[in-house]
Amino acid sequence: MELKDKIIVVTGAASGIGRAMAIRFKAEGAKQVVAVDINIDGAEATAELIGGVAMSADVSKEEDIQRVIEATEDTIGPIDLFCSNAGVGMAESINSANKEWQMSWDINVMSHVYASRHLLPRMISRGGGYFLNTSSAAGLLNQIGGAAYGVTKHAAVGFGEWLAIHHQHQGIKVSMLCPQAVRTPMTDNDNDATAAAASNGMIEPEELCDTVVEGLRSETFMILPHPIVLDYMRNKTSNYDRWIGGMNKLMKKIAGLA
Secondary structure, eight states: OOOTTOEEEEESTTSHHHHHHHHHHHHTTOSEEEEEESOHHHHHHHHHHHTOEEEEOOTTSHHHHHHHHHHHHHHTOOOSEEEEOOOOOOOOSTTSOHHHHHHHHIIIIIHHHHHHHHHHHHHHHTTOEEEEEEOOTHHHHOOSSOHHHHHHHHHHHHHHHHHHHHHGGGTEEEEEEOOSOBOSGGGOSOOHHHHHHGGGOOBOHHHHHHHHHHHHHHTOSEEOSSTHHHHHHHHHHHOHHHHHHHHHHHHHHHTTOO
16 A cells, blocks of 8 residues: 555554554654544644544444544545554553553454444445554564453454455455554553563664555555564564573563572
């Protein structure tokens, strides 16, 4: 997909990866970018930077995502690319509150489902469309710390696979964005999950966008801003027991147990 003249929605656009993608998409010639976030002030600030449109939404609520889709298509035009980017890191362990686990599920997984549920029929009726869903390298390799993050990001990748398998023949394109550590408000901490993700370095959101634009241009399913993740995936699938042992050693090192 070339981004020129496209109508694009980006959730989680108030800061971090979402804001960087919104800015980059406009620079690539997008016709209009809709910046969506529960933080409407942040979304409006992003929209002001690019002459875009801001909308508020809590992506854990299906009715909010449905409203964004309907408002965009009714007042701006057909959505060419929906970037389901909003995410959250909660529930650090199995003992975390159930409400944190549920919130992680609703934001990191169900938001993708809701967007697809309400946009797919529209896209299919006009011959196709594109979903860019943000997961994480944690969705491929799991996570040191951040129990619900690793689990729900795995589920997000699984849903993206399902979506592509079932609708590719109808013109639906799907890409999964799976970075390691990116310098955003979510990684502005010193917890175990961030330390593990940043073991190969932390990139800037603008650098990530270079990979995103190229991935969209080639319509690649798996977009990996950190290429080493592909090597880790191969190591994991070639010898699961060795990989789990290695991850356990990393966990002990980060936790100060080894």
